[in-house]
Amino acid sequence: MNAPSPSATSARRSGVRGIDSRLLGIYLNDHLAGATAGTLRAGHLARTSRGSALGRAVGPVAMEIAQDRAALLGIMRDLGVPVRRYKVCAGWAGERLGRLKGNGRLVRRSPLTTVLELEALRLGVEGKAAGWQTLRRLSAVDQRLDPARLDTLLERARRQQSTLEEWRIREAETVLGAMENRTGGA
Numbered sequence: 001m002n003a004p005s006p007s008a009t010s011a012r013r014s015g016v017r018g019i020d021s022r023l024l025g026i027y028l029n030d031h032l033a034g035a036t037a038g039t040l041r042a043g044h045l046a047r048t049s050r051g052s053a054l055g056r057a058v059g060p061v062a063m064e065i066a067q068d069r070a071a072l073l074g075i076m077r078d079l080g081v082p083v084r085r086y087k088v089c090a091g092w093a094g095e096r097l098g099r100l101k102g103n104g105r106l107v108r109r110s111p112l113t114t115v116l117e118l119e120a121l122r123l124g125v126e127g128k129a130a131g132w133q134t135l136r137r138l139s140a141v142d143q144r145l146d147p148a149r150l151d152t153l154l155e156r157a158r159r160q161q162s163t164l165e166e167w168r169i170r171e172a173e174t175v176l177g178a179m180e181n182r183t184g185g186a
Contacts, residue, residue, distance in 0.1 A: 118168035129157035
């Protein structure tokens with residue numbers, strides 16, 4: 001197997017030493033697909049829990065998740081990374097299909113639905129934070145990336161993780177504790 005020629009390798013690079021623009025485009029579009037699914041899932045959870053303590057906690061997080069998706073699109077624009085619509089559609093479709101899971105109920109939400117949605121959001125925000133960290137490290141070699149902006153996004157993701165984890169634990173204890181009481185502890 002032959003190694004790619006230096007000219008082929010440099011053709012893939014963004015002009016910034018060490019960053020492969022083709023791979024960066026794939027990476028950012030994958031994050032955009034996840035951000036699309038996360039934005040939809042967070043908005044759905046905020047709507048279904050509106051008026052409750054959970055809704056008051058998750059509503060602002062859902063708005064921030066939507067803002068973070070917009071920030072990702074802005075970063076992609078700044079880097080000249082084209083949006084791959086098929087990946088956005090895959091994120092949208094995956095989130096919608098996730099709502100069709102069997103939960104033992106035909107029309108109502110299962111008590112576990114909120115727990116699982118909080119877990120999915122928590123994992124999504126963790127992935128988003130990893131993406132911001134990667135871009136933050138790349139900002140050392142690519143002047144198009146604003147380190148202060150990325151620090152702000154990373155700190156916001158950490159706050160979101162904390163809020164989601166707090167509510168995930170509360171909901172899991174409430175639901176699973178209630179289930180234990182219904183089954184007589186068995």
